[in-house]
Amino acid sequence: MRAGIAAVAVLLAWCGPRLAVAAAGSGGPSLLGYRYVAPPASGGQARFEVDAADRNGQVVGVRLSGDLLLIADGGCNLGGRKNGDPAHFVIPVRTLGDGEHVITIVLSSSTCSRRARVEQATHTVTLHLPQDAGTETHPRCDSPTTKRLVRSFARAVSIGDLDRADRAFAREPAFQWYSTTAPARRLRAAAFDRASLRAYFRRRLARHERLRVARLEANYEQRRDIGNFHGTLVRSADDMKPATYRFKGAASCARGRARLIVWSMAAGP
Numbered sequence: 001m002r003a004g005i006a007a008v009a010v011l012l013a014w015c016g017p018r019l020a021v022a023a024a025g026s027g028g029p030s031l032l033g034y035r036y037v038a039p040p041a042s043g044g045q046a047r048f049e050v051d052a053a054d055r056n057g058q059v060v061g062v063r064l065s066g067d068l069l070l071i072a073d074g075g076c077n078l079g080g081r082k083n084g085d086p087a088h089f090v091i092p093v094r095t096l097g098d099g100e101h102v103i104t105i106v107l108s109s110s111t112c113s114r115r116a117r118v119e120q121a122t123h124t125v126t127l128h129l130p131q132d133a134g135t136e137t138h139p140r141c142d143s144p145t146t147k148r149l150v151r152s153f154a155r156a157v158s159i160g161d162l163d164r165a166d167r168a169f170a171r172e173p174a175f176q177w178y179s180t181t182a183p184a185r186r187l188r189a190a191a192f193d194r195a196s197l198r199a200y201f202r203r204r205l206a207r208h209e210r211l212r213v214a215r216l217e218a219n220y221e222q223r224r225d226i227g228n229f230h231g232t233l234v235r236s237a238d239d240m241k242p243a244t245y246r247f248k249g250a251a252s253c254a255r256g257r258a259r260l261i262v263w264s265m266a267a268g269p
Contacts, residue, residue, distance in 0.1 A: 028119035029054045029107035030222065032086060035134035036103075036127055039095055046095045049137040053086040053222050054109035057119070061108035062089050066124070067101040076112035079144055083112060085220045086140035101127045138256040141227030146218040146251045149258045150229055154211040162205055166198045170259035174252055181266045183239050209237040214244070226261070227251040232269065244269050 032051035039046045048068060052059040058081055064070045072091045081087070104124045111117045127133055139145070149168065156164035169175055172194045179191035184204055190196065216231035230248035247265035251258055 029057075029059050029109035029121045031105060031107060031121070031123045032140070032222070032225075033135045033137040034103075034105060034123075034125060035137045036093075036096060036101075036129065037133070038130070045092045048091045048093045048103075049134075050089040050091070050105060050107075051086060051137050051140065052089075052107050052109075053084065053140070053220065054119070055084050055222060057083050057109045057111045057117075058085065059087040059107055059109045060112075060118075062091065063106040063108075064091070064093070065104045065106070067096065068093050068103055076110060076116075080147075082143045082219065084222075085142035085144075086222070088137070088139040096127070096129055098129050101129065103127065139253055140220060140225060141251045141253040141258060142220050143218045143227070145253065145258055146220075146227030146229050147216055149227075149251050149260060150216060150218070150231075150249075151213055153260060153263075154213050154233065157201070157205065158210045158212065160205045160208070162198070162202055165201045165205070168260050169194070169197060169263075170252055170261050174254065174259065174261050176250070176262045177264070178262075179264045180245075183237070204237065207237045207239055209235070211235055225252070225254075227253070227258075233265070235265070243267055 029052050032053055034051070035049045037047045037049065048064065050062050052062070058076055060074045060076060062072045070091055070093060072089050074087060074089070102124065104122060107121045107123070109119050125134070153165060153168035156168060169178065175194040177191040178186060178197055180186050184200070186200060212234040214232045214234055216229060218227055218229040220227055228250050233245050233247055234242050235245045236242040245265045245267055246269070247263065249260060249264060250262040252261050
């Protein structure tokens with residue numbers, strides 16, 4: 001099994017030539033999850049998935065050794081990622097047979113600055129196929145994913161799409177709250193009630209509420225595996241003139257589905 005095959009999966013070019021290599025210290029890349037996925041019975045390619053993040057940088061490479069030999073290179077700012085955002089690697093690999101397999105996962109991350117600094121971390125894991133194929137993996141709520149979700153919800157409200165606005169929010173118990181100041185205040189106990197949220201949206205859409213995002217920032221929080229966001233928007237409706245509101249919230253990407261779990265907005269710049 002240890003012979004393996006060699007393959008290279010190139011996702012994007014490396015950050016650039018000015019790199020200084022250092023061993024991982026208190027920062028550096030962290031392994032969030034890994035999993036071997038066997039090919040379907042109908043035929044196809046096996047794959048190995050790796051989730052990783054660096055709170056001070058970006059994960060730009062994964063090297064597998066042991067019973068799998070493969071290098072997957074990524075790049076800085078891939079798809080709009082920022083430092084601290086997670087990376088989800090899906091790597092085609094050879095099919096592994098049943099039994100014990102030892103895999104060494106070497107992660108490389110970079111500060112992705114002009115004088116980039118690369119750090120590495122090594123993890124050795126053991127799979128017991130077919131029962132134990134690894135840990136749960138899924139795409140995380142990085143900055144681009146979270147921003148797309150926020151803008152999608154705001155647009156759904158603005159065009160009167162009730163189903164899309166409702167689907168943007170997770171169900172209980174993941175849902176936390178949706179709160180806003182007047183008009184149509186939703187505060188205290190009402191803000192935590194997921195069951196009444198669709199009816200609330202229906203009433204606001206009947207008033208032709210509009211949410212236009214003016215400024216939006218987002219970041220990934222590794223400890224809770226969520227995306228946090230904040231910014232300003234212009235809120236308007238039949239019962240109010242256009243006004244600037246501050247807003248903030250959080251999103252979850254559990255099981256690979258991006259959903260809002262917190263939304264708070266209040267009048268004021």
